[in-house]
Structure formats: structure tokens, C-alpha cells
Amino acid sequence: MKLTKQQRTDLKMKFGGHCAYCGCELGDKWHADHIEAVKRDLEFIPGVGLRTTSEMLRPQNDTLENMNPACVPCNTNKSSMSLEMWRRSIEHYRDVQLLRDSTHARHLHRFGLIEIKSEPVVFFFEKYGASA
Ligand SMILES: [Zn+2]
Incomplete structure (x- = not known):
């Protein structure tokens, strides 16, 4: 759905002007994320590859209440992942992929310059307002 200017302003302020997930302060460029994805159809364009179309496979998820x-x-x-799938995906980056796939990260880790925390992945909106 196309949000009005007021709806976009209200949505941006849903968590005090911060990204619902990582908590960074949102600037002028930010997205209205569908919490439960609308999932867009894919089409193959010769010479380009796969592209999403504007066709929504789950249009019932295209509501303001379902946006962060x-x-x-x-x-x-996050793409079209559910929150729990994305959470597991982030844990996988940390627990498996980071030190396996990044030589730079392995060196920094060996020299004690980075620390990998095994804490649960908590999205900003899940703790927003809890300790304020
Ligand atoms: Zn973020």
C-alpha cells in the first residue's frame, strides 16, 4: 500500500525514529518493512536474471499494522523472511559464517580485537520502552 506522508511520519516514529530491528537512528532513507512478508512474485528477464515483480503473493499482509x-x-x-527465520539467520552469520568466511574477521578474532557474543538476537522493538 502507498502510505500517505502522515502515515510515513507516524510509522517512522513508531520506535522513536529508530529502526525496529537494529535500533539505528533513521535518516531520510528508510523502508516500511512488512513484518509478515507480502512476498513478491519473481520473473526472469533474459540478460538481467531474476527480478521481483510488483505482484504481491500475500496482499493480505499489506497493512499499516503489519509494518515496521x-x-x-x-x-x-530480512527480505521476505519471518522474524524468527531472520533471527536464526543472524545467529548463523555469527555462529558459523563470520569466522569461516572472513579472513579479516579470523585475524581480528585471533588478535583479540573483536569479540563474538553468544547472546540471543534481540530486535530493537522487542526491548523498546522496556527500560526507559
Ligand atoms: Zn536496522
Whole structure:
């Protein structure tokens, strides 16, 4: 759904102007994330590859109540995953992929310059307002 300017302003302030997920302060460029994805159809364009169409496979999820304000990196990474799937995906980056796939991260880890925390992944909106 196309949000009005007022709806976008209200949505941006849903968590005090912060990304619902990582908690960074939102600037001018941010996305209205569908918490439960609308899932868009894919089409193959020769010479380009797979692209999403504007066709929604779950249009019932296209409501303001199902939207969170998100920074571009969070929205892009979450893509059409559910919150729990995305949470597990982030844990997988930390527990499996980071030290396996990044030589730089392995060096920084060996030199004690980065620390990998095994704490649960908690989204900003889950703790927003809890200790204020
Ligand atoms: Zn974010």
C-alpha cells in the first residue's frame, strides 16, 4: 500500500525514529518493512536474471499494522523472511559464517580485537520502552 506522508511520519516514529530491528537512528532513507512478508512474485528477464515483480503473493499482509520502520540494510537483509527465520539467520552469520568466511574477521578474532557474543538476537522493538 502507498502510505500517505502522515502515515510515513507516524510509522517512522513508531520506535522513536529508530529502526525496529537494529535500533539505528533513521535518516531520510528508510523502508516500511512488512513484518509478515507480502512476498513478491519473481520473473526472469533474459540478460538481467531474476527480478521481483510488483505482484504481491500475500496482499493480505499489506497493512499499516503489519509494518515496521526499518533501515535499508535491515530491510534488505530480512527480505521476505519471518522474524524468527531472520533471527536464526543472524545467529548463523555469527555462529558459523563470520569466522569461516572472513579472513579479516579470523585475524581480528585471533588478535583479540573483536569479540563474538553468544547472546540471543534481540530486535530493537522487542526491548523498546522496556527500560526507559
Ligand atoms: Zn536496522
